[in-house]
Amino acid sequence: MSRWLKRNKWMLLFWTGIFVFIVLLFRPWEMMFDDNVSEPASGGSGDLIRDYGDLDPDVENILAAGESLLGTPFLSGGRDPDEGFNSSGFVQYVYQESTGIRMPRIAAHQHDLGEEIKKEDLYPGDLVFFEAETVMSGIYTGNGEFLTVSSTNGVEKVSLARDTFWSRHFIGGKRLTKEEMQGLHPGTYTEHSHPAVREAVQYLDTPYIFGGNTLNGFDCSFFIQDVFRESSDIYLPRVTKDQYELGEEIDKKDLKPGDVLFFAGADGDEDDPRSDWDVNHTGIYAGGNFMIHASRTEGMTQVSYLNEYWDDAFTGIRRYDDMSLNHEHPVVQEAASHLFSEDFTTPGFVRHVYRKSLGITLPQRAEDQWNSGSPVERDDLEIGDVLFFEGTNSYLAALYTGHDLALFASASSGVTTRHLEYDEFFSENYLGARRYD
Secondary structure, three states: OHHHHHHHHHHHHHHHHHHHHHHHHHOHHHHHHOOOOEOOOOOOHHHHOOOOOOOOHHHHHHHHHHHOOOOOOEOOOOEEOOOEEOHHHHHHHHHHHHHOOOOOOOHHHHHOOOEEEOHHHOOOOOEEEEEOOOEEEEEEEEOOEEEEEEOOOEEEEEEOOOEHHHHHHEEEEEEOOHHHHHHOOHHHOOOOOOHHHHHHHHHOOOEEOOOOEEOOEEOHHHHHHHHHHHHHOOOOOOOHHHHOOOOEEOOHHHOOOOOEEEEOOOOOOOOOOOOOOOOOEEEEEEEOOEEEEEEOOOOEEEEEEOOHHHHHHEEEEEEOHHHOOOOOOHHHHHHHOOOOOOOOOHHHHHHHHHHHHHOOOOOOOHHHHHHHOEEEOHHHOOOOOEEEEEOOOOEEEEEEEEOOEEEEEEOOOEEEEEEOOOOHHHHHHEEEEEEOO
């Protein structure tokens, strides 16, 4: 045996080297034990390599913005380069920073956009999607590679052709249509024909704060109230369910920009006190199947595509165009300038507004205000009349703004809008109205 080994040692060394080379080339241990290693995917990388020619400047901007973020760490729910990204936050950030297009926050909602693109037809800048425990998104860069975010590597460039995990969980590519790119871009609405849409787009990126009553942060119903007051001189209640009771009811087939959409069981969570309401979310229709709304999910005011999620939650449509005061009534304008102010007592608010807007000094007490004016029947109410209600210990006074609405100062809510019919307290405790000459 030893003589045979001596005679054939060079041949043995040759075949041993061949065997080691094959083992190192194919790495069978990785195929057996690691689901995330690189290996040829079906079809091979050659199927995805092509000449794209000169890229569109927007595409170049998308790729440059994405690649500049390589190495940014992973953060669950993240969408800021200073803190980190998840995959959908990364896609949203890159598209907005490079093109102004406002992609949805959730990867599944991003997947609802665009036209289907086969793997072999993917073009740089297209969106790619994957589904494991949840839907993940990425940006295709060309030749089988794409940018995405993983929990281990943060923002990284990986390969559809060679990476087993991503190729195995690939569910398709999408390319935004021209109409979608326009619908998701704020510039589309800055010169819109409807004043509420023009006003609404100025609120984009304002943080969502439930119960927020300032332009530093607010919720969906404040957004609606403020937009219509500022754009159209329309004074709506503060609460979504009260807003739903007003205006003209519109059939879905007659929907047009500036109409207000209402939803039930949408954009909330189990701790949302509105979760059992008939409506709990609202937004302004902007046209093209898009709306502008203050979104809890997005964490800000955003343009959103009305996908199946919103369709399933849809409750109704209201149009408020005919509720505009159409003029600058001094009482209403002065009163509205104090919305949410907590600086007034109930009669003190009415007294202050009358003195500032009309130069009329009313008594300090609501009972004395009631006794000093001329009675007005409910059917003859005019804007600026003072309404009175029976409170626990005294009369309560409010200012009539038209359309069955009143501006009222309370200790709990500050100055706010109330509806005479749909607000249970006001409808049950209405005493009458007074007019002052």
